[in-house]
Amino acid sequence: MVWRGRRVVQRASFGYARAVAPKLRIEGGATLGERACLKFRIDDPADPREGFLVRIDGELRAFENRCPHWEVDLDLGLGDPYLADLDRIFCRNHAAVFDPRTGRCESGPPLGRSIRQFPIVVEGGEVYVILDPFEE
Numbered sequence: 218m219v220w221r222g223r224r225v226v227q228r229a230s231f232g233y234a235r236a237v238a239p240k241l242r243i244e245g246g247a248t249l250g251e252r253a254c255l256k257f258r259i260d261d262p263a264d265p266r267e268g269f270l271v272r273i274d275g276e277l278r279a280f281e282n283r284c285p286h287w288e289v290d291l292d293l294g295l296g297d298p299y300l301a302d303l304d305r306i307f308c309r310n311h312a313a314v315f316d317p318r319t320g321r322c323e324s325g326p327p328l329g330r331s332i333r334q335f336p337i338v339v340e341g342g343e344v345y346v347i348l349d350p351f352e353e
């Protein structure tokens with residue numbers, strides 16, 4: 218099995234008021250290739266977590282790297298949670314499979330539930346994920 222994508226970790230700053238939803242610039246997001254995955258880290262002191270960006274059918278999508286079953290990292294910190302060869306997001310804990318277009322679980326314990334998605338905005342040719350609130 219071939220793993221595509223990069224294991225780049227990026228950080229967001231939370232040094233300002235939360236009244237405005239913080240956004241995180243994803244360096245390299247605009248040039249992310251088809252079926253590639255780019256992880257990023259969200260250093261929110263109240264809820265540190267990771268996310269990942271994938272490009273599917275030419276469109277970017279950003280997901281939280283957290284399984285809706287046990288609220289643990291999908292990839293267990295071992296690599297990209299997106300399997301390009303299968304075109305599916307995969308949880309290493311209990312082998313759940315998710316549609317990368319919707320984040321919805323197709324098989325496994327969280328069947329029918331979805332990975333949380335971040336809204337994405339493109340400004341000045343740069344890709345940003347809006348960290349709060351999540352798209353459901």
Ligand code: FES
Pocket residue numbers: 284285286287288289308309310311312313325326327
């Ligand atoms: S923790 Fe992901 S399927 Fe159980």
